[in-house]
Amino acid sequence: MANNRHESLGLTDEQVLDMYKHMLLARKLDERMWLLNRAGKIPFVISCQGQEASQIGASFALDRTKDYTAPYYRDLGVVLAFGMTAKELMLSAFAKAEDPNSGGRQMPSHFGQKKNRILTQSSPVTTQVPHAVGIGLAAKMDKKDFVSFVTLGEGSSNQGDFHEGLNFAGVHKLPVITMVENNKYAISVPLDKQIASEHVSDRASSYGMPGITVDGNDPLAVYEAVKKARERALDGEGPSLIEAVAYRFTAHSSDDDDRQYREAAEVDEAKKNDAILTFAAYLKETGVMTDEAENDLIAEIDAIINEATDYAENAPYPEPESALGYVYEE
């Protein structure tokens, strides 16, 4: 039997199984959206594939009943963990009126849901970082014991808002956890053409906070890093920067062809470390998940996704005139 790592992190068998369930649901939802896109049923997909372990590992280290999150467009896993349902995500993919993110106004994966403390996001990257810092500032001002968790890609860490936001959080020691999901590509441009330093996390020292790099394919490693960062934040020690290194398995989006800029062999090599496979193997080796339980889980997830897809496909579109609503308070 393999070395049990999750127990020493304070995670029960049920919790790690739940982590895997969320990872698998994110992956399979994402895969279904590609099928729907290629079948001409939904106009656009932008993927989480390859980053589920980072997203779920981090989310499970947070208090998902009170912490806030400012996700970016790949964070299907984060929003599922924070309470958004498969059905709600499919409603967004189909741009239907009931989509809780935007009522069909935004492209899919522009997440936001106030009841689950998921800040609304736009398409210009990194604008969410100062927003998350503002949430952290409010927590400090009101002496509340929650943290603000913000994510972005490594390319986005070049934007001014990243540096302005982290510096602000560092100066005022705010309870903000920034996780850069380094998937090695900003659309077509590889890491070495994006960032002059060796690690994105090297940037933390300029802003008076610890910066660590973890294996983004290992949900337990990410869990541990975020858990420590959360404890620091709640102890008043301020923000942390975590770089979770993974790999983007798909093209940038459904409108991109990644054969234009990277070799298939590179993608195949990266997929050997696919956390969906490696974490499932870990759960089996530690006796947490049997083959039978895995099959049941897959069947359960397939049923959830089928139901979500059917519901969203048949749900009504927004009324045309509703385009005029909610510009200002009504």
Next chain:
Amino acid sequence: MPVQSYIQAITAGLREEMLRDENVFVLGEDVGKKGGVFGATKGLYDEFGEYRMLDTPLAESAIAGVGIGAAMYGKRPVAEMQFADFIMPAVNQIISEAAKIRYRSNNDWNVPMTIRAPYGGGVHGALYHSQSVEAVFANQPGLKIVMPSTPYDAKGLLKASIRDNDPVLFFEHKRAYRLLKAEVPEDDYVLPIGKADTKREGSDVTVITYGLAVHFTLQAAEKLEEEGISTHVLDLRTVYPLDQKAIIKAAQKTGKVLLITEDNKEGSIIGEVSAIIAENCLFDLDAPVQRLAGPEVPAMPFSPTLEKYFMLNPDKVETAIRDLAEF
């Protein structure tokens, strides 16, 4: 009723709102210990403490963006841009984020934030301490832009902006800060955002303008009265979205309309005002709509001769009104 300068009225409005609602706080450069480079937040740091009068790092996008985050949480931030000219690094946060958050979230989230910024020329501020930047934001549904012309309006509109549940850009004319003094009630009053205000009744020429130009227009009107020219003055007060009804009514009143802005003419606020009049008042007009504005150069130059050439003044307004009256 006490007499207050325009900037004292701003400080009083801020203080009253901070006393009324503990979620109101100010963030910006030098707003804390120093009390602002113009003194708009003078004394408030001592009264309310560091975290309600927050000196931020010198980074405007963070000032706006952190304010947006705090506002989404439920705070009522008043973000100060030290000069309107320095708002440019924050434009992405204001236009892509603040303006669109209610709309894009289908009313789930909103941004009750006020952004204050001193604008305008005539203070030897040269290109980057003199600009009028309202036109940059005046085609962004989701934003409101308030530009008060008197101490009374400044206080009442600032209080309304802070209580508004949507983002408001509040531009204060920096030459008005100490130039304009008037009676300002000490009691709690607010003025409606989105409503223009008639500052003078008249029958020969209608002037529609906003900001410091209202003051210049009233001075010119006083003088022209002696010549028998009667000037009607409508102060837009909110330059976006515009008060269309008030504009149409004021244009119809005299049939001769002069539009004035300190900004350069092409693409300015008054171009839109002119379009509203063209759409609605064709048969009411007795003369072509006239515009008095800054020249088509990038911004106000420094040397006194150059600055005077660019800047509006009561004489320029007087000439423009007289020319139109004689049409």
